[in-house]
Amino acid sequence: MIHFHYHDVIIVGAGLAGTRAAVEVAPVADVAVISKVFPTRSHSTAAQGGAAAVLNNNLKRGVDTWLLHMFDTVKGSDYLADQNIVEYFAKEAPKAIIEMEHWGTPFSRMPDGRISQRDFGGHQRTRIAHAADRTGHALLHTLFEQSIRLGVKYYPEFFVMDLILDEEEGDYVVRGVVAYDIRTTELHIFQSKAVMLATGGGGRIYKITSNAHEYTGDGFGMIYRKGLPLQDMEFPQFHPTGLYPLGILITEGVRGEGGYLINSKGERFMERYAPDFKDLAPRDVVSRAIYTEIMEGRGVGPKKDHVLLKIDHIGKDAIMEKLPEIWKFAKTYTGVDCTKEPIPVMPTMHYMMGGIPTHHETGEVVADVGPDGEVSKVVKRLYAGGEAACESLHGANRLGANSMTDTIVFGRRVGKHMVEILDTIKIKDLPEDVGKEQEEKIKAILSRNSGEKVSKLREELQETMWENVSVFRTEEKLIKALDKIKELQERYKNVYVEDKSTTFNMELKEALELENMLNYAEALVASALFRKESRGAHSRVDYPNRDDEHFLKHTLAFKQEGKEPLIKQRNVVITRFPPQERRY
Amino acid sequence: MKATFKIFRYDPDKDKKPYYKEYTLDVEPNTVLLDVLNDIKWHYDGTLTFRRSCAHAICGSCGMTINGKNRLACQTLIKDLDTSKPIKIEPLKSYPVIKDLVVDMNKFYEKMFKVKPYLVNDNPPPGREFLQTPEEQKLIDEAYSCIWCGCCTSSCPSFWADDDYLGPAALLKAYRFIFDTRDTLTEERLRIVNDADGVWRCHVIFNCVEACPKEINITEYISRLKLKVVTSKL
């Protein structure tokens, strides 16, 4: 049975970006949020360190301005960020944070009662607003709770399978989404005036990641399968300090509060790689440094495959007050008491800088670019936000604490834009056969009685990505990975599930997720192969230098059935800061 | 090392009654139980169903009753369990079961919503943040870190007997707003918890505190609520 629903606005994903937009729209229109998990389980809740915004509450490193924040972000991005977007971001960030505080976020406080701020990598001022080391949790719960107050409707444990697209005046236009209810495996068609994709990133294509099990890039997959582009996918961020060996995130806040990395000789090795910023250099720099130390034999442990993060010198009380969760993670998962001994860490896949490209002004999803590198076609009323989107704020490397601010600043912007246009939109009937394709797809997977297991394929994908497409890349390895992905895509056609139940069929969901993962992994590797330079998080051993002449451009990857993905380039907007050499 | 896991199974599509199924496999003492469940699901029995997401005790998805105690699978290490006999894994007590280890938590969420879990301050906001001293913030510092996993409410004997009881999680949520210096809805919130199904159902049994994966001293906050109610003029 197929169910129909109408809501003015459909938001896919109940993390920070999605709920922020919902809260903006809810007072004037009927909003529904569809999420794969119950809203407070969204991965935004796992963000730890804080949200960057110029509040000037902590002046220990000097007075802060939005221009400085903008500069840090642009420099951090290795000049690949669109500077008009960064400028908007840096100017709006304080407002967005203050708004969150007014809605009840329990930020940590300065002695005089203002929001407490701490240091973070790549930021030259003390500008990270935080709620101990569970800032994401504090912000997400605040937004979810406010959205309950405003009567936002939630469809928890619904898996969105596809977008309903149509064409209008040379552009695409979105009419709704097709989803299925995980609890009953019934199909639901959602019709709406506008749709926002806030589906988050997809770190689960890697073997070791700080990302949630549910973080499988379903938005990326959905867009890419539709023949729409994904932008800058070659830049997955590796967080330098994942808890060894699980990859659980140890926030940069640890280094922000005075912690530092040491190798097997006890050296504070970041002094060599970034003489000025030391341990607070951006993540790509630190991750590369750790890998270099390990490759040169200065790793610790029996396998010499990780380094240590020392924090005990700041004192037990400070740790317990500012980093209580970190203390607990280290204690629970490795038995290390970080008030006494250093924490074993290694880089872990953490964030996708790339994603669904959006338009500079409207925030709508970009469908194509012309030969001049400018946007030529958009999907009207389809928005993207948060990690799923690539507004191109983060460029080639994101600064820590910018992503949480990103979600609320751009979630808010999408909300505001939706509010502006909603009244002008007329609803058109959906095509007759809507949902049939998805129904068939589910049936096909459930009815297949033999073939390959979902988990087998996924593990092979994760292994391949981790081996070949991690911090350091070469042409050879990337080609190997792309071939493997092609092979896996073929084998996916024969995938089967043991669980035939129509009640909470987790295996069916994993099968659908895997399809998405295999799709955007292809975009990621193809983009990485295309970019023959080293920039930000993308380090090609065979092309170690930055090449502004050819590659100061965004990469757009389009799916082509049965062929290599089509790569196009989109212009980077440079307004205030022309590219310079990047030193820390 | 070998360990046996005795897991509660129930699929409404084919089972009339729930049953337990045992899985014996090799595990490392330092593995978390969630990884063992994943291992079983991915390599031995694809039909095993449970909720999980973040894998580091912050999303609150994988609450289950493990050896008779509610906890998060992703925070339970094998070495902390007695492997000499089968490790019993059940869905959270007292909630209706959807399938295997997945429970229907709608009633739990309803109660969370009942206490109006959102800051209300309709005064015109200042041009900057509301001021709140670190001491004032400390009042709610522990209470706001609740992850809605439902372990506490499911472990509470008062809740077993009476599922109309708001339960520890909802009362903790009420505390978090009543004691937030920025909130202005204090009186109404106190009225909500001052109900036959509210704070007075708490008999300081401390099962919630034992179950809470974030180690929040929930009973303490409920006691503070009780005192606040009897000392306020309602």
Place this chain on the structure above:
Amino acid sequence: MSLYMSPKYKEQVLDRKRWFEWDYKWFWGSFAWVLHRLSGWALVFYLLLHIWVIHHLSRGPAAFDQVMQAVGTPLFKVLEIGLWGVIVYHAFNGMRVIIVDFWHGSKYQKQLFFIVLFLFVVLWVGGGIIMALHMIH
């Protein structure tokens, strides 16, 4: 409620609710509470009995002595030692509950419970010996 509920959800679920989950792990707090309840019930029944017995005072010495004889048997004397234990437990655990509720004692609830148990054992045994000695005399 702002969460979507399919009508199908209700048919699907398995209700396994019981009024008491016997196989849930027992913690010190649950022991304290269950014992407190049981001792409370016992004391209420004793109180009813006690008032009934004492009320014979109003019927004069003969009626009182008669009823006192009935409850003065060695069996009742031994039961009285038990009663003393029940009183001590309920009284001291009651104080523990009050400390928890009024004076933020929840952090130390386990230690408080151990103190209760200690006092219970000491006072019950001590009192029991005195009562037994009275009985013999």
Place this chain on the structure above:
Amino acid sequence: MSFKSSGNSGAFAWFYQRITGIFLFVILLLHFTIMHFTGTGEITYENIVGRLSDPYWKMLDLSFVVFALYHGLNGIWMAIQDYVRSEGWRAVIYTILVLVGVFLFFLAAVTLIPFGLK
């Protein structure tokens, strides 16, 4: 009056349960000590009647009865509220508890008050 909310929410019951508890803690332990340990309170008719003729003892014993009945029956009512969900049964049990309380207080009062007033 809704039996679900027991007249008020339970705040009163909760608070006075503790207040009477503190009182009973003192008086009950004292009572038991006098009766069974010190040997001063051998339970004979004369002994008890003699003590009850003292107005202070009489007051103390009367308030003891009141507090004990309140504390005991209220405690039972609190437990009943946990386990009895039906409004009808609650009404029945509540009525029984009140009747038992009133009856026993009456019994105690007619026993305690007349001594020494003749």
